Amino acid sequence: MAAFTVVLACLSGCQQYLAVKPDKSMATPTTLKDLQRLLNNIDAMNDGFPALGEETGDDVLLTLANWNSLNEIERNNYIFNNVETAAGRWSQKYVAVACSNIILEGLKDLDEPSGALYNREHMEGGALFFRAHAYFQLVQVFAEHYDESTAGTNPGIVLRSRSAIDEPLIRATVAESYAAIIADLQRACSLLPTAVATPNLPSRAAAYSLLSRTYLTMAQYGPAGLYADSALMLHNVLLDFNLLDTNANMPFPRFYGETIHDSRMTTVIASTGRAVVNPELLAGYDHDDLRRKLFFLRNPDGNHRFKGAFDGINGGTVFNGISTGELYLTRAECLARAGFNDEALTMMNELLRHRWVSGRYEPATRGNTPDVLAFVLRERRKELVYRGLRWMDLRRLAKEGLITGSITRTLGETVHGLPAVRIPHVAYKIPVLAIQEGGYIQN
């Protein structure tokens, strides 16, 4: 009977008995520590950006043999015939959006104050940054290019404000998508710290940089230039490429000093063992330009491949983060567009001095560089190779008429072309699974 009483006693303490956590490592987010650790998850937050744009741009080419070795989805994408998109290209960044939302919801629910280790503001800023970065990259491939006249009606991406799986969702317009990105980033700028331990964590400079990139894409060159300048005030390190080993397989170490924010896109077509660098791009580098050897490697067949990712990783993932060089170029472009050509050239000379063999670089002047904007854009392409940025540039420059003709793919006898006027209107198919389960408008 005594034991029986024990059972009864045990049951009366039932509530407490059953409150124990089933899995210690599985936890509902209940502390700031939990939230910070979500922010630290670089696989979700910093990796897996879709490289569809890079794969469609004019820097990456395939030989017929290498094209033939791809599956048909990739083969079709390469020849501008996007029939279907693999689910991961869409879903991977929505994982980052979901994690960001969990952090933002968690911060609302938790009363725990900031401490020495976990800072609520940094975390909120970080979550907003990651969400904005995911949205920004998605809107570059799954929606048409930003155009003031159509942005209010063209479908953009799906914006998620909560993490629950039963939230009804629709595609926002392009204008709403960009507005959400800008709102997140502007708030993030005021929250993020100026210094972070490693550049996978968002910093204030990273938020300014991404704002600059967003405005540049929208062709709002005023704010684009200003935010680039703000970012440069916090991080303007340019390292001398003469200090790097041009023969190395991977010349840039992970978290290279010029990296403001570290992230990667996933690609099959543009993976470094397969893709061939457009010879036209290659021809643009001067003999004394160190980037020619630091960025590219000659294949046995005479073609060149890319090796210059800023994170020391080559293969199916390619660095698409933010570096000081991008800010110099954006700032210079915005200055040139505003008519401040000398200031633009000063920026350019400062950048290129670090890229050429010591003492060989002859500064550009108004005298030897009549069209400063064209010069800046040319250099922009050469510096920001394989960063996913070429696609964004192609879209806005094609819209402005600064790029004409077609992007062409030659496969044996067949030539496929994407006319420049079509470039701003390319929007990739949203994966079938999302359309089917979410009921979104397909592109």
Added chain:
Amino acid sequence: MKHFFQYLIVAACTLAPFKTIAQQQAFRVRGTVTDSRTGRPVDGANLRIKGNDASFLTDTAGRFDFPCPQTSAVLVISHMGYASREVVLALPLAQPSGISLAPDPYQLEEVTISTGYQTVPKERATGSFERVGERLFNRAVTTGVLERLDGVTTGTWFDRRSYDHNARGQAQLTIRGVSTLRSAHADPLIILDNFPYEGDPALINPNDVESVTLLKDAAAASIWGARAGNGVIVITSKKGSFNRPAQIRFNSAVTVAGKPDLMVISNAGTSDFIDVEQFLFAQGYYNATINSRFMLPLSPVTDLLLQVRSGVMDSLAAQQQIDQWRHRDVRKDFLDHTYRNAFNQQYAGNISGGSAKYTYMLSGGYDRNLESLVSNRFNRTTLRTHHRLKITDRLEAEAALRYAHENSTRPLPGGAVGYGMLSVRGRTLYPYAALIDGEGNHLAIPRDYRTSYTDTAGGGLLLDWAFRPLDEMHQNTQDRQQEVRADLNLSYRLFPFLTAGVSYMHQLDAGESRQHYPESGYYARDLVNQYTQVVGGRAVRILPVGGMLRQSHNRADGYGLRGQLQANQRWQDRHHVVALVGMEARQHRTWNNQHAPRYGYDDQTLTYIHNIDFNTRHPIYDGLKANTAISNAGSLSQLTNRFVSLYGNASYTFDERYVVSGSFRRDASNVFGVRQNEKWSPLWSSGLSWLLSSEPWYAFGAMPLVKLRATYGYSGNVDPSVAAQTILTHVSGHPTTGLPFASAWTGPNPNLRWEKVRTINFGVDLASRGSRISGSVEYYLKHTHDLLATAPLDPTIGFGLTAIRNAARTRGRGVDLQLNTRNLAGPVLWSSHLLASYHKTTVRDYYLPAPNSLIYVGSGMGVNPIVGQVISPIYSYAWHGLDPVNGDPIGMLAGEASKDYYNIHANTPLEELVFHGSATPLYFGALRNEFQYRNVALSVNVSWFFDYYFRRPSLNYSAFYDSWRSHGEFSQRWQQPGDEQRTNVPSMPYPANGSRDAVYQHASINVLRGDHIRLQDVRLGYRLRQVEIHGFASNLGILWRRNGEKLDPRTLGQPGPPRSLSLGFTLNIQ
């Protein structure tokens, strides 16, 4: 039947076994018990003086002799298989008493069944219980417990479609169909002596098992509440009996099984394979691989062709070399060197007995299995004791202690040498590989890098970089697991009709998994080389030369505490109530500690190097990979499951004819979450039975037993891994940043509910006069609500592509039939036992948006809910033959022939797909014939599986090119116009088109009927006094199959469990 019984219980033949039990010297009761029909002595009959506790057994000559203090007594004689008798004796006896017993086969059915909470005589049960007694259970020779139920129970199907010839073969067992849409959680609940068993079922020694009872309907299973939805298997261990002299039993068996039949696997011929490789090389298919800076491996043929292309080798010489390889088949090397005949040894013994107040059972067992793959072994040691003590008239105590130790090995991850496990960087092994040369030297194959590269890299400064599979074959993962379980039961009779009981169970598990990568092994050498830099003609090693050790330790503990009141009251001789009510608390905790790897490990001295720089991202030799830090990651986990339950069960019997029963249970658990605990309504069941044949008006003498049963009730199914809240998983350090991080792997899903299963069961039990024919038929309906399914999820949600959600309602229907006949009695006894089952589960409702039809075509392995359809259907694309012009497959789209492969694959609407039927057999069962002549017994079991379909393996060109997975039908492919008349195998395209492959592979022509009949097993036994010698053969092959391609549908045309033969003996000493 009685002879079978004799054959089973080998009672003793000593003449004076009873002296110890005599309490008081008085008159002698002596005599002989014989069979009234044959006149033969009855061995092991139980004799008892009415009103006295002590009981006695007859010897093999049917004799008995024991003392009795009274002058007149009523002697009660009973024996299973005979009608009990009472004989009035006047003592002293003038002469030894001759007592004859009449056979009563219905008595054989009179067994008690255990639910884990109580034991119930079968005749009083209303629900669906199926008991496998000791004799039937021990018919098969196996290492594990569950395998012994294969072919001897109704409604159970052992799914071997995922059988892997390199692993310890465990089949997925389903009882009366799946009640869940997630195959990973379809396992029935196992109860081991009163409490759920949470350990590894391989740790239970079948020789300790007295009986197994399957609880199949709600009335039987709902007492187990929220975990009973998949059915419950109650394992009852052996116990000693009161008033039984010491009995020793020893048995041993050796089993030999063949090597896996690798030749069943269909591959393109080696010569064809080489031709394809040459073609691909010419097309530049391998250029990206060749150009890769990572020195990706090339096959020997490609390597030679590359040497020819770069002018290093003469093309004629290369062709000659290549042509020599055309006749090889690497499977022969595997069969000769990495597989052996499996050899299993089993030894078990026990001693049991008891006095009037005390029983005991001590048992031990040892199993030693050398499995077919040379790296795989399994050893098990078990010890068990069980004691019962009647402390007072009212208080009884029972204590059991069980210890089990398992020591097994399996291949190292990545170091495995089974056929199909070796890969060349994601590709299967090329068929012309050689593992050994004529002189017996172990040969290398490319694995991670190109052979020409590893042969020369480092100019002698690196460690040998070659991978020789046969050098690696004795490296393995060692798993050790120990388990101790103690059970304690106390029962106290408060009143004659009321008993209070407390049961307590405590279980401890400790285990270790140890992966030793020796210094000489490829894994360790490769790792050291990766972290080597050659600087100025010297090798700088970041990682020391040596082995590597990965270890993990796990620990588990669990307890269960139960308090129960049990009432049992008869009155007026017509009313009988049995009721119990109880409460139970259970906890099960597991800890796992995956240690960080130890580098530079030396197994001889148990030393390792600890001052290694784990923080720097070191360069990898020659830039073969991105700079990577040396992994120092380990992980810890702790899981706790707690359940609190309240349950009750009652039955009322009127006049031994009518039984009404009912049960309820309410569970709460820490895995449910508070809201679920609040919402969880009690699970209940009720049942009725009517012994029609006992009605006074019943006059059908040919059928003396007719019993009707009906039950209705609910059980549930919970999955501790599914939660309604956001769940984060924490990881100690990211390899890149070193920072601890977390991932969110399920999103908040506040609407999650647990699965509920409603079962209605109707049963009829019948026996003809003299039990020539006996058996039962059950018809059941099994409705499940809120089935959890891994359903496609909008990837925009951000928690992956699928999520576990309440997705469907299903309706299962089925019939279980058991029929036993005695066909011959006389010198040759022949009986037949038919077990036939029909089961079909149909989806009634699907809550989520209908998925794209492309997920329905395929193997039918998954469960794909379509409203109104069987739960695991097989669908195909319609087939329209091959294009006579170029051999392209032609499918159908919108009712017309089409080669729009992408749209056929992705967008064929469900209505246009071809529906074949169920991927699981709807009709299955077994027929067991048993013969006995004198001391020889033969039992032959034939099983069948009808009305289902499977998809045959076929050729996929994308898989052929990308991963070298081919199919023998490659040689029958379309090659020239006219071939479409003789073949359905599409022509070889370049480049390959995955949708084209899918349209062919998933075409209706590649679905075959699965119907087949197999010779399940054969047992031959010979009994000589206390020794029984037996042979048992299983997996004997297929007697008939519907498909004309000689494919075994059980394993989808892949190699299945090889034939095995056991020889053994059982020795009983009393």
